[in-house]
Amino acid sequence: MTLEYCVEMIRAQFPALQMDLDGSPAVFFDGPGGTQVPERVLASIEDYLVAHNANRGGPFPTSARTDALIEESRLAVATFMGAEANEIAFGANMTTLNYSLARALGRMMEPNEEIIITDLDHEGNRGPWLSLQEMGITVMSVAIDPRDCTLDLEDLEAKVTSKTRIAAVTAASNAVGTIVDLAEIRRRLPEGCLLVVDAVHLAPHRMIDVREMDCDFLLCSAYKFFGPHLGIMYGKRDSFDILPTDRLRPQKDRAPERIETGTLNHEGIAGTMAAIDFIADPMNLGIARSRDHIIRGMRAIGHHEDKLFAHLYEGLSADPRITIHGPEVDRDRTPTAGFTLEGVDARTVVASLCKMGIFSWDGHFYAQTLVERLDPGPGGLVRVGLAPYNTVAEVNRFLDAVERIGSSYA
Numbered sequence: 001m002t003l004e005y006c007v008e009m010i011r012a013q014f015p016a017l018q019m020d021l022d023g024s025p026a027v028f029f030d031g032p033g034g035t036q037v038p039e040r041v042l043a044s045i046e047d048y049l050v051a052h053n054a055n056r057g058g059p060f061p062t063s064a065r066t067d068a069l070i071e072e073s074r075l076a077v078a079t080f081m082g083a084e085a086n087e088i089a090f091g092a093n094m095t096t097l098n099y100s101l102a103r104a105l106g107r108m109m110e111p112n113e114e115i116i117i118t119d120l121d122h123e124g125n126r127g128p129w130l131s132l133q134e135m136g137i138t139v140m141s142v143a144i145d146p147r148d149c150t151l152d153l154e155d156l157e158a159k160v161t162s163k164t165r166i167a168a169v170t171a172a173s174n175a176v177g178t179i180v181d182l183a184e185i186r187r188r189l190p191e192g193c194l195l196v197v198d199a200v201h202l203a204p205h206r207m208i209d210v211r212e213m214d215c216d217f218l219l220c221s222a223y224k225f226f227g228p229h230l231g232i233m234y235g236k237r238d239s240f241d242i243l244p245t246d247r248l249r250p251q252k253d254r255a256p257e258r259i260e261t262g263t264l265n266h267e268g269i270a271g272t273m274a275a276i277d278f279i280a281d282p283m284n285l286g287i288a289r290s291r292d293h294i295i296r297g298m299r300a301i302g303h304h305e306d307k308l309f310a311h312l313y314e315g316l317s318a319d320p321r322i323t324i325h326g327p328e329v330d331r332d333r334t335p336t337a338g339f340t341l342e343g344v345d346a347r348t349v350v351a352s353l354c355k356m357g358i359f360s361w362d363g364h365f366y367a368q369t370l371v372e373r374l375d376p377g378p379g380g381l382v383r384v385g386l387a388p389y390n391t392v393a394e395v396n397r398f399l400d401a402v403e404r405i406g407s408s409y410a
Helices: 007-011 039-051 061-081 094-106 127-135 153-159 182-188 266-280 291-317 346-355 368-374 392-408
Strands: 088-091 114-118 138-142 164-170 194-198 217-221 231-235 322-325 336-341 361-363 381-385
Touching: 039 061, 039 266, 061 088, 061 231, 061 266, 061 291, 088 094, 088 266, 094 127, 094 194, 094 217, 094 231, 114 127, 127 138, 127 164, 138 153, 153 182, 164 182, 182 194, 266 291, 291 322, 291 336, 291 392, 336 392, 346 361, 346 381, 346 392
Parallel strands: 114 138, 114 164, 164 194, 194 217
Antiparallel strands: 088 231, 217 231, 322 336, 336 381, 361 381
C-alpha cells in the first residue's frame, strides 16, 4: 500500500518552518547537517522533563517512568532498524560511541592485525579507527573513484587480507550522496571480519535493516532524522556481549548498557522515539508505530525526496558553470548535492544564499578526506540536501538564486 503524501501536512508539523529572514520564508536545505523537528518531538521532550524527569532505578514514579521510557525507546529504535531492543545503545553522539567501540575492539586485536576504512567516510568513522594505529594496528583506507565518488572496489580487494579484522565503512556519503553497496563489501571481507556501518546519512533517507546488511555494529544520530541530538548504536548480540568497554564498577556488564557511560540524555531518548513515530506516521494520522508502518513511511518520504531531488539536480546540471560531485541522479543515492560554482568560492555562494533566505552548507562537512581527494578549490563544496518538508517552490527559488549568484560573478 502506498502512503498518500501531502507535503503541506508534513510542513504543518514543523514549527521551525515558520521562520523568515528579512521578510522571506526560510528555506531549510541544510538537512544533511541536521533536520528540523516535528511538534511531536518537542512535545515528547517537554513531557519527559515535566512528568518523568529523574534518574534511573528508583522506587518513585518519575524514576520508574524513566526506566520504562528508555526500554520503550530501545524497542522503537530496534523496530526502526530491524533489530532487538537489547541490541540498541544510546550515547552522546555517533562519534563518541564510535570512539568507545573502537577502543573496545582495539583491545581484542593483535598489533599486526588490520582495519579497513574508506576515503568516502565522515571523520567520525575514520578518526576512531585511525587512533588505534598507536597500538600497532594497521589501518588502510579504500580509495574512491573521483568521477562519481563511489568506492574503488579493486582497491578494497587489494587491501583486504587474511589479517583484516574490521571494516568500518559509511552507508551513505553526507557530502555527495553516494550510497554504498554494503552487500558487496561484506562479500569481499574474510570470514570473521567485523563490519561496522556509519548510517548517519543513510537513516533519514533509506530503510535500515541490520539483518539484511549483516553488519556487526551500526551507528547513527537521531538529529539527522527529525529527532534531538543523540547518538545510537546497534550491536549484533554475539558481538556486543564480548566488548571489553570502558565501564564503571556499578555499570551493568551486559549489552546494551555496557557501552553506555554515565547518565543518559533521557529527554533526548524520549524525543528519538517520537521522531521514529513521525517516520511511521508522517501525515500525523494517528497510525501506530510498527515495522511495516516505518517501512511505508520511509518509502513515502524517499519517493518525495527523490522526485524533488531529480528536479534540483536537473536544474544544477543545466548550468555549465556548476560541477556536481557524486553519482548521477539515476543512481541509488541520497537527495544531497555537493557542488562548486565556477569562479565563486563555496562560502561566498552559501553566504549569498543565506541573504536570500536559503540555508545551506559549505566546506568539507567532516568528510574531509573525500573533499581533499576531489580538490574542489578554496572553501570546499557547497552542499544542499532535501528533507520531507521541502517543496518544488523551494527548489525553484534555490535554482533561481544560484543563477543570480553565478551571473553576478560572471
